[in-house]
């Protein structure tokens with residue numbers, strides 16, 4: 001490859017690399033408040049329709065692998081949906097107010113504590129911070 005040919009190819013490739021982030025940024029303007037600033041955090045917009053069940057105390061939603069509960073006025077709690085026994089997905093049983101695992105019968109409290117095994121350890125509990133109309137879960 002001739003030197004000038006290499007420079008031309010590098011210039012085209014570099015332009016694509018430099019403009020790609022701008023394309024993604026232009027798409028995110030509408031839902032800017034939903035974009036996490038940290039890849040390890042989840043941001044929930046409490047004004048979104050998908051968060052409507054968090055508008056009342058006792059409400060809950062699922063967000064990815066997380067169950068988010070509203071436990072009081074401006075108080076929220078977030079638990080992992082991944083069972084600590086063998087990683088099955090748990091769901092909240094609102095009527096019984098506990099979190100059973102369908103695979104082997106473990107049950108967890110709404111704070112994540114083990115109520116009965118075989119799971120031996122609590123569900124992962126996340127930090128939840130209310131910032132304006134957003135929950136920041138880390």
Ligand code: FES
Nearest residue numbers: 083085086101104
């Ligand atoms: S994976 Fe949940 S009880 Fe076994």
